[in-house]
Amino acid sequence: MGRHRWKANLDQLCRNLEEYGTTTSPAGPRPSTAGAVRLSDSLYLANSASDKNFSAICASGYLTSAALLGKSLSPDCPEVILETAGSVFFYVSPFRYPSTGCGLLFAHSLELHHDDDGVATPFDSGGLLKKLIRRNPAESPQEFLSRHELPIPEHRRYLRQSMDTLFHRPEDYVEGSHPRWPGPIGLDGGDQRRWTHEVRIPDRVLVRSSHLQAAFAPRARVVANPAVEGLFQWCATEGVDHISFDTPRGDDFEALRRECLAYIRRKLY
């Protein structure tokens, strides 16, 4: 499996979406809107973590795959079944992984840096074995995943097309509002991650690099944890955005999600 197959997948998915748009919309397929072009070209890659994992990321300087960390994963874990344990995962969206309190946004340039070994899917791959329901249960999750793996950064073409075809307005994809139309992929159930693009990069990703767009952490963590403070000092020195926030009643994920969304609105809308 490589870029040749992924490009063929992309062409097929884009054709399917165009046909879907023709049948669902009386006006037929629409040309790309400026909002969809802008957002699909520039949306950041988001990776969030629990406070302890984030501290370890800041200390090591890398986002590291479970396989490279030597983590022992259970045989029924999605990453083992789908053979994705060797990847670092990102959502092309605001932070959407629950039970996390800190996070990093990377610029889309990270995809260009990994165009030979990174891959995308127009959904959260882990959800295939948990929350998402495939309309054709005869097809294995591995086959389904393989049919939907797309090259990076070209997967953003499908993202742009789906923002225009499936959503009321392109910003709804970012805001997390469900699409008007389910689309042709054939997945039901779950949450926003059913239609959020995922990017996987093998092994590890350097944090303190030109691709880092912004770091997010609760104010108390920046002050009290030396590794997090170290990253924020680096961001301040290098002119990288660093956002700290209050977490009333320990509701870290909601605060993280809200701050990230506000940041994206300021930068990209």
Place this chain on the structure above:
Amino acid sequence: MPTLWNVDEMEIVGYGNVLSDDMLPSVVPPVFRLRSDVKRALLPPYFFNAGFLCNATEVSQSELQDLRDSNEITLFDDAFPASAGFELWIDQAFQRHYQPRDEANLALRRIAAEGIKNAEEALRLGNLAEAERLSGVAISADDTKLEPLAIRAAIRRIQGNAVGESLMAELAAPVLEERLFKLLVDDYRRTSGCKEPVEAVSSKVAHRPMHGVARLRSAA
């Protein structure tokens, strides 16, 4: 329409975070499970409304264990009954506390006040490591307090770490104007037991092999 669960019909099996000792004490969001069906667990994010838990994510027992193994949630060895209006928090010894919100807030405010007092004393005695640790306890207990930020800023100034000092000022900026924050830091610096600048125990930005790279945005 969000899915609702009565909090009084649930028990708590853990919390939706993993913390290290320098992040304590901390209020944490509980991981619930149904008393009537202990295989069904409910994860944050969620919100409460009139004694009901709304919009939680339901997961199975095996998913809970996967999340624990991935260091994404913490599970207790036992479960205990949930109550509406209660707060779960973890103290510096990793002991859990589950009490009415007002009582929890009072306890945390006391820990913050004590942490600030002891950090100020440690700073006065020139024990920067202890002052740093205690200011961390204070801000973890109550992240609205400004004194821990000012104590940290004074320590960074003593260590000659101008970036670290200005980062603390930046963190305080939403609630205190820079000039007033500086006065507070000046005061802590003046009363500290360190008369000369000292080197930080471990400077996180002293060696920067990637210095400047973040300014070099890709042309694409």
